[in-house]
Amino acid sequence: MSDKGEAKFLFNPYMDWIEGQGVPVVEGFGIDLLAVETAPWGRLDANGAVVHLKGRGDFISIFIVDIPPGGKSAPQQHLYEEVIYVLAGHGSTTIETGDGAMHSFEWGPKSLFALPLNAKYQHFNASGREPARLASTNDLCLVLNLFHNADFVFNNKAEFADRQGKSNYFSGEGDFIPKKPGRHMWETNFIPDLAGFELQSWDQRGAGSSNMKFILADGTMHAHSSEMPVGTYKKAHRHGADFHVYSVTGSGYSLFWYEDDTDFERIDWRHGVVFAPPDGMYHQHYNTAAQPSRYLAVALGNLRYPFTTAKRNIFAGVDVSVKDGGAQIEYEDQDPRVHEIYLAELAKNGVGSVMGEYIDERNLKKKSA
Ligand SMILES: [Fe+2]
Numbered sequence: 449m450s451d452k453g454e455a456k457f458l459f460n461p462y463m464d465w466i467e468g469q470g471v472p473v474v475e476g477f478g479i480d481l482l483a484v485e486t487a488p489w490g491r492l493d494a495n496g497a498v499v500h501l502k503g504r505g506d507f508i509s510i511f512i513v514d515i516p517p518g519g520k521s522a523p524q525q526h527l528y529e530e531v532i533y534v535l536a537g538h539g540s541t542t543i544e545t546g547d548g549a550m551h552s553f554e555w556g557p558k559s560l561f562a563l564p565l566n567a568k569y570q571h572f573n574a575s576g577r578e579p580a581r582l583a584s585t586n587d588l589c590l591v592l593n594l595f596h597n598a599d600f601v602f603n604n605k606a607e608f609a610d611r612q613g614k615s616n617y618f619s620g621e622g623d624f625i626p627k628k629p630g631r632h633m634w635e636t637n638f639i640p641d642l643a644g645f646e647l648q649s650w651d652q653r654g655a656g657s658s659n660m661k662f663i664l665a666d667g668t669m670h671a672h673s674s675e676m677p678v679g680t681y682k683k684a685h686r687h688g689a690d691f692h693v694y695s696v697t698g699s700g701y702s703l704f705w706y707e708d709d710t711d712f713e714r715i716d717w718r719h720g721v722v723f724a725p726p727d728g729m730y731h732q733h734y735n736t737a738a739q740p741s742r743y744l745a746v747a748l749g750n751l752r753y754p755f756t757t758a759k760r761n762i763f764a765g766v767d768v769s770v771k772d773g774g775a776q777i778e779y780e781d782q783d784p785r786v787h788e789i790y791l792a793e794l795a796k797n798g799v800g801s802v803m804g805e806y807i808d809e810r811n812l813k814k815k816s817a
Pocket residue numbers: 685686687691725731
């Protein structure tokens with residue numbers, strides 16, 4: 449029986465916990481995280497908000513955490529994983545791992561780091577003038593819905609020595625684990641500047657595309673970064689829910705559609721915007737900036753620990769044509785309208801297309817006539 453004396457029925461322990469936090473909950477297909485209003489979050493001794501994207505799935509969601517100028521968050525320890533992307537501000541995080549060792553690193557806009565499972569940590573704002581805004585993608589909804597016991601999740605002394613990684617993982621160093629295009633991995637706990645991180649080419653995903661998969665704090669949560677050169681767009685594909693896509697550099701838009709749709713949903717993006725393609729919905733990313741556009745994607749289940757069979761399959765076949773049983777629409781098979789839309793958007797920005805190197809643009813125009 450619940451506190452209200454009513455039998456629990458179709459109950460969601462995570463949502464019940466969120467409601468009890470008293471912070472704003474923002475829902476949408478795509479959200480500008482820099483524009484979200486926050487409110488005091490007692491647990492953190494900082495301001496915060498919760499972001500639930502339409503395509504978030506059942507396993508992860510986003511918390512926004514604001515650290516005030518000269519301020520710090522309350523010390524935290526919890527039995528869920530957290531991948532933090534710095535939206536704004538400069539500061540540092542201290543982490544005490546299970547062996548009692550203290551680690552500290554300094555972050556700035558576009559830093560990415562993970563908190564090792566159940567490590568003690570605290571965030572500090574290094575500026576006396578500017579607030580800092582962090583986006584935490586985390587799997588609390590998975591963990592709380594599984595155990596439905598907040599005390600177990602937030603007051604648990606279990607140690608996970610295998611999650612902390614090498615000590616230089618906290619200072620921005622890491623290990624490159626070569627596999628094959630689109631599956632190369634970089635293992636670390638901290639990436640100081642995701643905007644400048646060296647990616648590896650992945651031609652099968654489209655025109656000049658590059659990518660790196662990250663293994664962070666030996667966690668089950670996934671992160672990767674991809675980049676599109678100027679004047680290009682990637683091939684469309686589809687997969688299950690929960691890939692939270694953050695714009696990192698450049699600007700552009702993405703189109704979304706289900707197989708039998710006659711029109712597209714559209715999200716315009718730039719730094720601060722996040723979206724999550726819903727389950728099974730095709731999506732395609734277009735760079736309209738005069739610079740390369742790069743994004744970060746965070747999900748549950750990675751190349752080391754896929755967690756679900758669906759994730760294992762998508763990591764294997766994400767760049768295989770749907771005609772061959774995969775998830776990707778090759779350029780020659782795409783709806784010709786998407787290319788026309790792209791050329792019109794580029795023209796507005798005065799940027800030239802280089803897609804002619806990858807597709808027969810005259811043939812596409814003929815098909816749409
Ligand atoms: Fe995708």
